[in-house]
Amino acid sequence: MMKVAKHGGNIYEVALERGIEMEEILDFSANINPLGIPDSLKEAIMDNIHIIERYPDPEYKELVKAIADYHGVDQQWIAVGNGATELIFALAASLNSKNSLILAPTFSEYERALLKAKSEVHYYYLKEDNGFQIDEGFKKMLNPEIDLLVLCNPNNPTGQFLKRQQMMEILQHCREHGIRLVVDEAFIDFVEGGEMETMIACMHEYNHLYVIRALTKFFAIPGLRLGYAVTSNENILGRIRDNREPWSINSLAALAGEIVLKDKTYIQATKNWIGEEKDNLFKALNAIEGIKAYKPEANYIFFSYGKSDNCLKEVLLSKKILIRSCGNYKNLTDRFYRVAIKDRASNEKLIQALKEVIYED
Amino acid sequence: MMKVAKHGGNIYEVALERGIEMEEILDFSANINPLGIPDSLKEAIMDNIHIIERYPDPEYKELVKAIADYHGVDQQWIAVGNGATELIFALAASLNSKNSLILAPTFSEYERALLKAKSEVHYYYLKEDNGFQIDEGFKKMLNPEIDLLVLCNPNNPTGQFLKRQQMMEILQHCREHGIRLVVDEAFIDFVEGGEMETMIACMHEYNHLYVIRALTKFFAIPGLRLGYAVTSNENILGRIRDNREPWSINSLAALAGEIVLKDKTYIQATKNWIGEEKDNLFKALNAIEGIKAYKPEANYIFFSYGKSDNCLKEVLLSKKILIRSCGNYKNLTDRFYRVAIKDRASNEKLIQALKEVIYED
Structure with missing residues (x-):
C-alpha cells in the first residue's frame, strides 16, 4: 500500500x-515564485468572491478557452485539473500502461500514480558522474517492453533540461516504437526561452504525446491548485473526462487561470x-x-x-x-x-x- | 464508460x-443557502489571501481539528475532501464492495463511484404511491449478497428523512449481516433538529458506519469545495489517506472549514x-x-x-x-x-x- x-x-x-x-x-x-500572488489575481478575487456561492462550471469552458488561447491550441485538446496532480493520476489511470519508464530521481507522484494504475514502473537511473544528464544509454532502456515514458522537463529535483531538438529525437523514437510520451513541464516557464522549447507546439507530430502543466509555481498559487494537460489524443481525453469527479477545480482557481495567463x-x-x-x-x-x-x-x-x-x-x-x-x-x-x-x-x-x-x- | x-x-x-x-x-x-457566503468567511479570505502562496498542509491538521471539535469526535476519525465528492469516490474505492445497494432515485455520484470501483450496484426502487418512503420491503433487499448500503439522509431529490431511531434499526440489521453502511448527510444541517439525528453520534455503535458531510450547501460555498467523512474504521481511513492525491483541498476551503463551523x-x-x-x-x-x-x-x-x-x-x-x-x-x-x-x-x-x-x- x-x-x-x-x-x-x-x-x-x-x-x-x-x-x-x-x-x-x-x-x-x-519552488514558488517569490513575487507572490499577482496583483491582477488578488483584485479579481476580491471583486468576484461571490462566485464561490455557485457551483463551478462542470466543463470549465472559460478556463479551457483561456489556456487554449494562451498556447494557440484547440480547446478540445485541453483537460484541466485540481493542480497538475489530478491530471497525473487521471492520465496514469487512463493510459493503462503495463510497463512504464521514469527517471530516478524524478517528481515522486508519477511513480505513485503509475503504481496505483497497476503499471510496472521501470527506472532510468541518472548518474552523478555525468551530472544527472540523460546519456547514450537512455534509448536502450526504451526496449519493446516499455509502453510509456515520463520525462519531467526540467527534471525535478535535478534540474536538467532537454531542448526541443533533443525531445524531438526522443519523441521520434517513441513514435517508432509505439511508446506513449508524457512530458511534465511544470517548471518550464522559469526556463530562459522555455516558451520556444515546449512540446505543446509538437502536438501534431504524435497523438500519443501528453504535456502536463501547472500554474501553481510560476504564478505563486500552490494553495489554489490549478494544472492542465494538453494532448491531441481525444480518446484519452474522453477517458479522463468520463472518469473525473465533478467540480474538482474550485471557482477561484478557475478564475485565476482566466486572469494570470494574460498578466x-x-x-x-x-x-x-x-x-x-x-x-x-x-x-x-x-x-x-x-x-x-x-x-x-x-x-x-x-x-x-x-x-x-x-x-x-x-x-x-x-x-x-x-x-x-x-x-x-x-x-x-x-x-x-x-x-x-x-x-x-x-x-x-x-x-x-x-x-x-x-x-x- | x-x-x-x-x-x-x-x-x-x-x-x-x-x-x-x-x-x-x-x-x-x-440547493444552496440563499444567505450567501458568511461575512466571517469573506473577511477571513480578504485578510488571509496570501495563504494561497503556500502549499496547503498535506494533513490539513487545523481543518481536521475544527471538524472534530464541532462534532465532538476523535480527530483520527475524520477524512477531509475536495467537496463531499472526493470522499464518495475515495470511500467507494476503499470499501471494495462486490454488491452494493442504493436508493433509486438518489444522488447520482454514488452510482458512478461504485461502478468505477467495480461494485455491482443494486437498487431499492422508491415508490410514488407511498410517497417515496422506505417501506417494509426494504429489509428484504438487504439479502446476504449485499455488502454495502448507501443511504442519503435526507434523500436527494425526494427529500424523505429517516430519524435516528429508524436509522439505528437499519444499522443494527447491517451490523448483524455484515453490511457496511454509508450515510450521506450533505443536507442534514437544514433539517429541523437535524443535529439530534446525525449518525455521527453513533460511531461507537458500529465500525463499518461511514458518514459523509458537505459544508458547501449550508455555508453557500459550492465553488470552494469542502466535505468530510467520519468513521471509526481506521483501516478504511488509512486506505483513503494512502490513495489520496496530495493537496486536493485548496487553502481557502481549508480556511473556510476552520471559520464557518464557529459562526x-x-x-x-x-x-x-x-x-x-x-x-x-x-x-x-x-x-x-x-x-x-x-x-x-x-x-x-x-x-x-x-x-x-x-x-x-x-x-x-x-x-x-x-x-x-x-x-x-x-x-x-x-x-x-x-x-x-x-x-x-x-x-x-x-x-x-x-x-x-x-x-x-
Whole structure:
C-alpha cells in the first residue's frame, strides 16, 4: 500500500515539531515564485468572491478557452485539473500502461500514480558522474517492453533540461516504437526561452504525446491548485473526462487561470527576477567549500554537500531556514539537497547561513 | 464508460444555449443557502489571501481539528475532501464492495463511484404511491449478497428523512449481516433538529458506519469545495489517506472549514430563514393545480406535475427561472422536479411564474 509521499519540506510539520511559527521560517523547500500572488489575481478575487456561492462550471469552458488561447491550441485538446496532480493520476489511470519508464530521481507522484494504475514502473537511473544528464544509454532502456515514458522537463529535483531538438529525437523514437510520451513541464516557464522549447507546439507530430502543466509555481498559487494537460489524443481525453469527479477545480482557481495567463506585467517581472537571481545563487552556492551545485534551468538549484550522508537540513533549521533534503528520492541520498531560488535578500540569508554552518563545522 | 453526470440545471450551459447572462437567471436548480457566503468567511479570505502562496498542509491538521471539535469526535476519525465528492469516490474505492445497494432515485455520484470501483450496484426502487418512503420491503433487499448500503439522509431529490431511531434499526440489521453502511448527510444541517439525528453520534455503535458531510450547501460555498467523512474504521481511513492525491483541498476551503463551523450567528440566521420559508413554499406549491409537492425536510422541495412527461422546466426558462427536472434520475420521469428553497422574494417569483405557466396552459 502506498504512503502519502513527502514533498518539499512540509513547513507545517517542521513548525509543529520545533514549536516555531510558520511565518518565521524561510522556506527554500517549495519552488514558488517569490513575487507572490499577482496583483491582477488578488483584485479579481476580491471583486468576484461571490462566485464561490455557485457551483463551478462542470466543463470549465472559460478556463479551457483561456489556456487554449494562451498556447494557440484547440480547446478540445485541453483537460484541466485540481493542480497538475489530478491530471497525473487521471492520465496514469487512463493510459493503462503495463510497463512504464521514469527517471530516478524524478517528481515522486508519477511513480505513485503509475503504481496505483497497476503499471510496472521501470527506472532510468541518472548518474552523478555525468551530472544527472540523460546519456547514450537512455534509448536502450526504451526496449519493446516499455509502453510509456515520463520525462519531467526540467527534471525535478535535478534540474536538467532537454531542448526541443533533443525531445524531438526522443519523441521520434517513441513514435517508432509505439511508446506513449508524457512530458511534465511544470517548471518550464522559469526556463530562459522555455516558451520556444515546449512540446505543446509538437502536438501534431504524435497523438500519443501528453504535456502536463501547472500554474501553481510560476504564478505563486500552490494553495489554489490549478494544472492542465494538453494532448491531441481525444480518446484519452474522453477517458479522463468520463472518469473525473465533478467540480474538482474550485471557482477561484478557475478564475485565476482566466486572469494570470494574460498578466504580461507579472510574467515579465518574473523573468527579470529569475534572470538576475539564478546565476547569483548558483555561483554563490558553488563558491562554498564542499558544495557542488548543478547548473539550474528553472527556479530551483540541486546540489550535493560532503561525501557521506549529512544533516545540513537539520542544522539550517536551527537558523529557521528550511531546505529540501533529497534523501527520500529514489537513487539519491542525504548528501543531496534542493533549494528554491527566492528574492535577493532571502538568497543572501541562505548563503550566509550555509557559510556559518559549513565553516563553523 | 461512464459519462459526466448532469447535476442541478447547469446554469452555465443554459445561459450559453439561450444567450442570456447567468446573473439574470433565478437558479432554483442548485440547493444552496440563499444567505450567501458568511461575512466571517469573506473577511477571513480578504485578510488571509496570501495563504494561497503556500502549499496547503498535506494533513490539513487545523481543518481536521475544527471538524472534530464541532462534532465532538476523535480527530483520527475524520477524512477531509475536495467537496463531499472526493470522499464518495475515495470511500467507494476503499470499501471494495462486490454488491452494493442504493436508493433509486438518489444522488447520482454514488452510482458512478461504485461502478468505477467495480461494485455491482443494486437498487431499492422508491415508490410514488407511498410517497417515496422506505417501506417494509426494504429489509428484504438487504439479502446476504449485499455488502454495502448507501443511504442519503435526507434523500436527494425526494427529500424523505429517516430519524435516528429508524436509522439505528437499519444499522443494527447491517451490523448483524455484515453490511457496511454509508450515510450521506450533505443536507442534514437544514433539517429541523437535524443535529439530534446525525449518525455521527453513533460511531461507537458500529465500525463499518461511514458518514459523509458537505459544508458547501449550508455555508453557500459550492465553488470552494469542502466535505468530510467520519468513521471509526481506521483501516478504511488509512486506505483513503494512502490513495489520496496530495493537496486536493485548496487553502481557502481549508480556511473556510476552520471559520464557518464557529459562526453561530450565520448558523442561527440560516435556521431562522429555513424555518420560515420551508412551509410557505411547500404550501404555495401544493396550492397550484396539478402540482403534488412532497413535504420537505431540507432546503429543497420535490414535486410532480401533471400525469405524463411535460416541459415545465423549459417553459419556466423563458421566464429566466431554472428548476431541476428529475427526468434523468433512475426511477423518475420528466413529471418530477426539484426546486431549492430560496429567499422570500425569489420563492414568490417562482410561485408567480408557475401560476402563469400552469393557468395559461
